[in-house]
Amino acid sequence: MRYEAWFNGRACTCGAIGCAEAEASGWSLPLIIKDWPGAADSALSRYSNVGFKELFEEAARGDKVSVAIRDRCLNVWAADAVGLVHAYDPEMILIGGGVMKSGDVIIPYIESYVHKYAWTPWGKVQVRAAELGNNAVLMGAVPLLSQNIGPINKDCRK
Ligand SMILES: [Zn+2]
Secondary structure, three states, X not given: OOOOOOOOOOEOOOXXXXXXXXXXXXXXXXXXXXXXXXHHHOHHHHOOOOOHHHHHHHHHOOOHHHHHHHHHHHHHHHHHHXXXXXXXXXXXXXXXXXXXXXXXXXXXXXXXXXXXXXXXXOXXXXXXXXXXXXXXXXXXXXXXXXOOOOOOOHHHHO
């Protein structure tokens, strides 16, 4: 009998199954649309390449398939945010990247979901769009690069 470590979902580039990235990201979106029932007859079929810009635009115009895929992506990101809150206990979640062009839809949805489902008895996690856009992650890494972290396994020698 083959043991399956995961419940279900799309195959991810990391080798796992059902990662948020495999379920709702720039590289997986075309694959999701290709497999979505009715997508070939939807407004999305007019595009040779569909990104989140086109998906959110067509969803805003009321295309049913676009709305369904957009809402699924929002739920994947929101559920992922709740998992990250439980793992790291942040006071704030900053979301960056090109998808933040639709931040007016994404941010309130994720914040509302996190407030409803994350267990944070100390208060409410804030969800915001990163003001530096695609550069936000790089800027966040600069303090790490300037730290002298010493030998990686120093605690193991005690
Ligand atoms: Zn993965």
